[in-house]
Amino acid sequence: MKSKLQKLSIEQRGILVRLLRYSLSHKKALSIAFVLLFLSTAGQIIGPILIKIFLDDYLTPRNFPYEPLLYLAIGYLGLHLLSVVFNYYQKVMFQKIALKIVQQLRIDVFSKVQRLGLKFFDKTPGGSLVSRITNDTEAIKEMFVSVMSTFVQSGVFLIGIFIGMFYLNVNLALFCLLLIPIIFTIMVMYRYFSSKYYSQMREKLSQLNAKISESLQGMTIIQVFRQEKRLRKEFAKINDDHFGAAIKNMKLDGLLLRPAVDLVWIFSLILVLYYFGMTSLTSAVEIGVLYAFINYLERFFEPVNRMMQQLSIFQQAIVAGGRVFHLLDETENAPTIQKEFQDEKNKASITDGKIEFKDVSFSYDGRNDVLKNITFTANPGETVALVGHTGSGKSSIINLLMRFYAINRGEIKIDGQPLMTYEDEELRTKMGLVLQDPFLFVGDIKQNIRLYNEDITDEDVIRAAKFVQADKFIEKLPNGYEEKVGERGSTFSSGQRQLVSFARTMAINPKILVLDEATASIDTETEELIQVALNKMRKGRTTIAIAHRLSTIQDADQILVLHQGEIVERGNHQELLAHKGLYYKMYLLQQGQVTDKVSANQ
Numbered sequence: 001m002k003s004k005l006q007k008l009s010i011e012q013r014g015i016l017v018r019l020l021r022y023s024l025s026h027k028k029a030l031s032i033a034f035v036l037l038f039l040s041t042a043g044q045i046i047g048p049i050l051i052k053i054f055l056d057d058y059l060t061p062r063n064f065p066y067e068p069l070l071y072l073a074i075g076y077l078g079l080h081l082l083s084v085v086f087n088y089y090q091k092v093m094f095q096k097i098a099l100k101i102v103q104q105l106r107i108d109v110f111s112k113v114q115r116l117g118l119k120f121f122d123k124t125p126g127g128s129l130v131s132r133i134t135n136d137t138e139a140i141k142e143m144f145v146s147v148m149s150t151f152v153q154s155g156v157f158l159i160g161i162f163i164g165m166f167y168l169n170v171n172l173a174l175f176c177l178l179l180i181p182i183i184f185t186i187m188v189m190y191r192y193f194s195s196k197y198y199s200q201m202r203e204k205l206s207q208l209n210a211k212i213s214e215s216l217q218g219m220t221i222i223q224v225f226r227q228e229k230r231l232r233k234e235f236a237k238i239n240d241d242h243f244g245a246a247i248k249n250m251k252l253d254g255l256l257l258r259p260a261v262d263l264v265w266i267f268s269l270i271l272v273l274y275y276f277g278m279t280s281l282t283s284a285v286e287i288g289v290l291y292a293f294i295n296y297l298e299r300f301f302e303p304v305n306r307m308m309q310q311l312s313i314f315q316q317a318i319v320a321g322g323r324v325f326h327l328l329d330e331t332e333n334a335p336t337i338q339k340e341f342q343d344e345k346n347k348a349s350i351t352d353g354k355i356e357f358k359d360v361s362f363s364y365d366g367r368n369d370v371l372k373n374i375t376f377t378a379n380p381g382e383t384v385a386l387v388g389h390t391g392s393g394k395s396s397i398i399n400l401l402m403r404f405y406a407i408n409r410g411e412i413k414i415d416g417q418p419l420m421t422y423e424d425e426e427l428r429t430k431m432g433l434v435l436q437d438p439f440l441f442v443g444d445i446k447q448n449i450r451l452y453n454e455d456i457t458d459e460d461v462i463r464a465a466k467f468v469q470a471d472k473f474i475e476k477l478p479n480g481y482e483e484k485v486g487e488r489g490s491t492f493s494s495g496q497r498q499l500v501s502f503a504r505t506m507a508i509n510p511k512i513l514v515l516d517e518a519t520a521s522i523d524t525e526t527e528e529l530i531q532v533a534l535n536k537m538r539k540g541r542t543t544i545a546i547a548h549r550l551s552t553i554q555d556a557d558q559i560l561v562l563h564q565g566e567i568v569e570r571g572n573h574q575e576l577l578a579h580k581g582l583y584y585k586m587y588l589l590q591q592g593q594v595t596d597k598v599s600a601n602q
Contacts, residue, residue, distance in 0.1 A: 036090035043083030045160035052292040098144030120332035127210030136320035143317030154303030197249040204242035353542035360410035385553035388562035432510030438501035440489030470499035
């Protein structure tokens with residue numbers, strides 16, 4: 001247990017140090033806050049000494065001179081008033097600094113999530129990430145806002161109390177020093193056991209968020225397939241586990257926090273009274289010293305109790321900090337430009353849009369290849385279509401080309417330069433991507449087309465919308481291009497959302513166009529309109545298109561047929577039909593489906 005305790009202590013100390021580093025940028029404000037804290041504490045420490053002087057020098061001998069007592073009273077009241085003022089301002093400053101620290105931490109976590117690669121999101125539930133960005137940082141905020149200020153203030157106060165104790169009685173002060181390791185042991189024991197329960201609580205809370213997020217996103221499927229009862233059971237199970245961990249921690253709080261410290265306080269009070277009682281048998285005991293010492297002893301346990309009560313929040317924050325730093329330390333970042341090409345002289349630029357795949361193999365899990373020795377060339381201005389059954393590797397080729405994932409083996413080149421020699425900005429501005437499921441942001445139509453790119457003017461937005469024939473439905477909207485867009489564009493049809501995403505892509509005027517089954521969710525009438533736009537979009541651009549409907553890519557310069565991660569056929573539409581292979585069978589199957597639908601309608 002000792003080794004586990006040491007390991008846990010080292011780990012938690014590292015997390016605490018890392019959290020405290022965020023305060024380094026607030027050195028000046030912290031220095032002022034500490035000065036105010038010391039002044040406030042000094043006022044509270046000197047108070048009992050002034051009472052001791054009054055009791056021993058004036059009350060006991062029944063000596064009441066007016067002027068000295070007036071100065072003593074004014075000094076006592078003045079000290080308390082100043083202490084209140086200093087205490088107020090130091091608390092405000094500490095909490096303001098704490099809020100700024102957590103604000104920066106949230107920005108760092110959110111920024112880190114933006115830089116993570118898709119491989120990370122494939123294995124991490126979205127609700128879990130939301131929990132780390134919101135719940136975990138909120139727990140850390142509580143540590144900075146209440147715990148740290150309490151610990152600092154209590155620590156300074158304890159030092160001041162010991163100074164006062166040594167001033168009154170050295171022997172008793174040395175005895176009280178023995179209380180520190182006892183209290184420290186209680187704290188260490190609490191941290192050791194509570195860290196387990198808090199880790200379980202944070203993990204279960206993360207799972208609750210993930211389950212809620214999944215349920216909200218899939219509400220239609222849940223209701224259609226009557227999955228409410230199953231999901232309620234799953235949610236209740238996680239909730240019960242969270243409740244169980246919370247109950248265990250509450251029992252630990254009830255045992256090791258206030259009750260244990262109160263027990264130590266009672267024993268120490270008995271021993272102090274015993275000491276003064278035994279001393280009184282041989283010599284006189286000053287009432288003022290007895291009062292001041294007992295007052296200091298009580299004040300000694302007051303900050304200890306405050307610290308113990310805050311220890312629960314502190315432990316939650318340390319566990320939450322560990323989860324947040326685990327995310328910040330995540331190495332699964334999105335692939336980016338290689339270091340040797342970050343120099344201005346070595347940066348590559350996309351000019352023609354020639355794409356080359358040479359013996360590219362790729363695996364998501366590092367064991368099973370989803371792409372095997374993919375080799376093809378898309379010359380500038382050509383359209384290369386990718387077809388194949390589900391799971392054949394079409395989308396994986398797109399993911400590698402867009403550099404969402406790093407290739408395992410082989411090489412991808414654009415204009416003769418390796419893909420890893422291009423900056424993200426160069427790739428994202430020269431390559432346009434249209435997905436099967438278009439994503440619209442909360443805002444308006446114009447903002448969704450421009451995406452807050454200041455280089456794109458209102459005229460560019462309208463021109464792009466007209467180019468893809470999205471202007472016909474936009475201009476019919478009550479507010480036109482200023483029409484509000486709800487979450488994911490839920491108030492628009494799938495065809496309208498796709499047209500907006502087409503306009504968004506054309507607004508940047510890309511050199512390379514990537515279409516991932518862009519017409520799959522569009523109705524026949526809209527598809528006819530968009531096919532005209534697609535033909536215009538493809539002119540002068542290298543286009544890589546994943547197609548489900550073979551009728552939409554019959555004019556492609558080259559069609560690659562994929563099966564189980566390999567290119568099994570290649571050629572144009574007529575050549576592949578003449579070959580009578582997999583493409584021919586797929587074409588006949590779709591033609592048969594069309595015939596069956598026509599016959600059914602008749």
